[in-house]
Amino acid sequence: MPAKRPRLPLHFQILIGIFVGAGIGFTASTIAGGPAFVTNWVKPVGDIFIRLLKFIAVPLIFVSLTKGISDLKDLTSLSRMGLRTIGWYMLTTVFAVLLGLLLVNFFEPGAFVSADTLATLEAGMPASISEKVEIGTRNAAGGPLDFFVRIVPSNIFESLSQNGSLLQVIFFTIFFSICLLLVPEESQSPVKKLIDALNVVLLKMVDVIIMVSPYAVVALMAALFAETSDAGIIKALISYAGVLLFGMAIMLVIYSLLVRSFTGMPVMTFVRGIMPAQLVALSTSSSMATLPVTMDCLEERLEVDNEVVSFVCPVGATINMDATSLMQAIATVFVCQVLGHELAWNDQLVIVLTATLASIGAAGAPSAGIVMLVIVLESVGFPSEKLPLALAMILAVDRPLDMCRTVVNVTGDACVAVLVGASTEVASESN
Ligand code: ASP
Numbered sequence: 001m002p003a004k005r006p007r008l009p010l011h012f013q014i015l016i017g018i019f020v021g022a023g024i025g026f027t028a029s030t031i032a033g034g035p036a037f038v039t040n041w042v043k044p045v046g047d048i049f050i051r052l053l054k055f056i057a058v059p060l061i062f063v064s065l066t067k068g069i070s071d072l073k074d075l076t077s078l079s080r081m082g083l084r085t086i087g088w089y090m091l092t093t094v095f096a097v098l099l100g101l102l103l104v105n106f107f108e109p110g111a112f113v114s115a116d117t118l119a120t121l122e123a124g125m126p127a128s129i130s131e132k133v134e135i136g137t138r139n140a141a142g143g144p145l146d147f148f149v150r151i152v153p154s155n156i157f158e159s160l161s162q163n164g165s166l167l168q169v170i171f172f173t174i175f176f177s178i179c180l181l182l183v184p185e186e187s188q189s190p191v192k193k194l195i196d197a198l199n200v201v202l203l204k205m206v207d208v209i210i211m212v213s214p215y216a217v218v219a220l221m222a223a224l225f226a227e228t229s230d231a232g233i234i235k236a237l238i239s240y241a242g243v244l245l246f247g248m249a250i251m252l253v254i255y256s257l258l259v260r261s262f263t264g265m266p267v268m269t270f271v272r273g274i275m276p277a278q279l280v281a282l283s284t285s286s287s288m289a290t291l292p293v294t295m296d297c298l299e300e301r302l303e304v305d306n307e308v309v310s311f312v313c314p315v316g317a318t319i320n321m322d323a324t325s326l327m328q329a330i331a332t333v334f335v336c337q338v339l340g341h342e343l344a345w346n347d348q349l350v351i352v353l354t355a356t357l358a359s360i361g362a363a364g365a366p367s368a369g370i371v372m373l374v375i376v377l378e379s380v381g382f383p384s385e386k387l388p389l390a391l392a393m394i395l396a397v398d399r400p401l402d403m404c405r406t407v408v409n410v411t412g413d414a415c416v417a418v419l420v421g422a423s424t425e426v427a428s429e430s431n
Pocket residue numbers: 285286287288321323324362363364365366367368369370402405406409410
C-alpha cells in the first residue's frame with residue numbers, strides 16, 4: 001500500500017488560500033464583469049465562513065468559560081488570573097498608545113500630505129462618513145461609568161443574541177460559574193457534566209469550521225482584491241500607513257520578546273502556533289470572528305490551559321486591541337498635522353487616556369477602530385466641521401491597515417494568554 005502523504009500544516013494551507021484568492025480577485029478586477037461575478041458567486045462562501053465563526057463564538061464563550069471557572073480549585077485562582085489578565089492588557093495597550101505618539105511625533109507623516117490629496121478626498125467623500133461621525137459622537141456621549149453600567153446585561157437572552165454584547169455574556173457567565181461553585185455538589189455535578197459534554201461538541205464544531213478555512217480565505221481574499229481600491233490615494237497617504245505599519249511591526253516583536261522572556265517559549269514556536277489565527281484575522285478583519293480559531297490554536301498547538309484560554313481570549317477579543325489604540329494615537333496626531341490643528345503637550349496625555357478607553361470600547365469588528373477615532377479627536381478639541389474630512393482621510397487607506405491591525409490585536413491576546421498560562425502553571429506548582 002502506498003504511504004499516506006503527510007498533510008500540509010494548516011497555516012501553509014491558509015497561506016496558499018490567501019495567495020490563490022488574491023490572484024483570482026486581481027484577475028477578476030481586470031476582466032469586464034469579473035468583480036460582479038466574484039461578488040455574486042465567490043464572496044458568499046467567505047460570508048458563510050465568517051457567519052459560522054461568529055455563531056459559534058457566543059456558545060463557545062459561555063460553555064468553555066463556565067467549564068474553565070468551574071474546574072478551578074478555588075476562587076482565589078480566578079481573581080489572580082483576572083488581575084493578571086487585565087494588568088497585561090492595560091500595560092500593552094498603554095504601551096501601544098505611547099509608542100504611537102512617539103512615532104507620529106518623530107516621523108511627522110502629516111507633513112507629506114499635499115493639498116491636492118486633501119482636495120481629492122473632499123470631492124469623493126462617501127456618504128457613509130457622516131453616519132460614522134454620528135455613531136462615534138453618540139458613543140462619546142455616555143458618562144464616565146457608562147462602560148461599567150453597560151457590562152451588566154438587563155436581559156441575558158438579548159445579550160446572547162447580539163455579538164456586540166460579549167462583555168455582558170462574559171459578566172453573566174462568570175457570575176453563573178461562581179454561583180455554580182457555591183451550590184452543593186448534587187446540584188453542581190449534573191450541570192458540570194452537561195457543560196463538559198457540550199464543550200466537547202462545540203470544540204468539534206470549531207475543528208470542522210477550521211478545516212474549511214483554507215477554502216474560505218480564497219473567497220474572502222478574492223472578494224477583497226476584486227474591489228479595486230484607489231492606488232493613487234493609498235500612495236498619497238503612504239506616510240501615515242507606513243508609520244502605522246512600522247508601529248505594528250514593533251508590537252509583534254514586543255509580543256515575541258515578552259513570550260520568550262517570561263515563559264522561555266521559543267519565538268518560532270509561538271509564531272508557528274498562532275499563525276492560523278493570524279491568517280484568519282488577516283482575511284476576516286475581525287478579532288471576534290477569529291476568536292474560535294485563536295482559542296483552538298492556543299489550546300491545541302501551544303498547549304495553554306483551557307481555563308486560561310477560555311477566560312483570557314474572549315475578554316481580550318473585546319477589550320484588548322493594541323493595534324487599534326496604536327492607530328488611534330497615530331491617526332489623531334496625523335490628521336491634526338494635516339488639517340493644521342495645534343496640539344499642546346497635555347493634549348497628548350488626553351490622547352493616552354482616550355485612545356486606551358476607545359480601544360477597550362471598540363468592537364472586534366471590521367473598521368470598528370475608525371468609529372472610535374471620533375471620540376479621541378473630539379477629546380482634543382478637534383473642530384467638528386472638519387471631522388468628516390479627517391475620517392475620510394483615514395478611511396481611504398483603512399482596509400489593508402484594518403487587516404493588519406486585526407492580526408496584531410489577535411496576537412496581543414494570544415501573547416497575554418501564554419503569559420497568564422505560564423504564570424498560573426508556576427503558581428499551581430508552587431502550591
Ligand atoms: N478590526 C479590528 C479587530 O477586529 C478592530 C479595528 O481596529 O478596527 O480587531
